Amino acid sequence: MLITTKAIVFSALKYGEADLIVKCFTEKSGLKTYLLRGVLKSKKGKLKASLFQPLTQLEIVAQHKDKGSLEYIREAKLLVPYESLHTNILKSAVVMFLSEVLRNAIKEEEANFPLFTFLEMSLLWFDQNEKTANFHLWFMLELTRFLGFYPDDSQRDGEVFNLEDGSFEYAETNNSCISDENVFQLKQFLGTNFDEISHIKMNQVTRSRFLLMLLNYYEIHLHGFHKPKSLGVLNEIYS
Structure with missing residues (x-):
């Protein structure tokens, strides 16, 4: 089936001498993996490696x-020309x-319009x-709102956060409970929007x-999820 859809690139892996294997989260079909033949050597083709x-x-x-x-993929064109994400060193690390x-967390091969809208608006x-x-x-x-484990803040005055249950509590009930400064920071982030996050002092x-x-x-909460390899780079950039 031929389909035209918005897509957000999650990864592009070199395959062989000239091919790319690209993972995209698409608006109409969820997560898809594409083989782009010859894209690394072709200068006249419709697909350019720089797009991915x-x-x-x-x-x-x-x-x-x-x-x-x-x-x-038969055709691809840039939908949103970023001004800084791929040129600013701090933003590039993020x-x-x-x-x-996203590549580790999102597996669904079906449309999820609210999630796609969240991604495109957040990145913009x-x-x-x-x-x-x-x-x-x-x-x-x-992102945890769309993955199904956004924290339950119905007992927000609790000083303990249970990572396993995703809820605030008044006392530690298992080894997954935390009661350090992260609980305070978590409460600050809950319910904030774009323009409020810079007011959180860290x-x-x-x-x-x-x-x-x-x-x-x-x-x-996510089976098979592991810490990104780029975590060290991110910490180095922000240190």
Whole structure:
């Protein structure tokens, strides 16, 4: 079936001498994996390797067989020309990190319009704003809404957060409970929007600790999720 859809690039892996295997989250069909033959050597083809940088937003014309095999892209064009995501060193490190998070966390091969809209709008905001040091933390927390384990804040006055149950409590009930400064930071992030995240005061140490807590939260709730390899690069850039 030939389909035209918006797509966000999650990863592009070199295959052989001239091919790319690209994972995209598409608006109409969810996560898809494409084989781009000869794209690394072709200068006259419709597809350019530069289009498939992490988290690039495209419009693609693709052939979907929906049989669990590699699909094919016939045409692709840049839908959102980023101003800073692939040129600003700090943002580029975050892009690399978040693309790994998304690749590990999102597996569904079906349309999820609310999730796609969240991704495209969040990335656009990240590209166009300067005070973004907390963006990746806010993004990962908001992403859990679509993954099914956003924290339950009905007992928000509790001083303990149960990572396993995803809820606040008044006393520790298992080994997955935390009662450190991360609980305070978590409460600050809950319910915030784009323009409020810069008001949350964190230094490099508290930011790093909070990120590790979020990654642990993901590992508990998502089977097979593992810490991104680019975590070290991200920490180095922000240190």
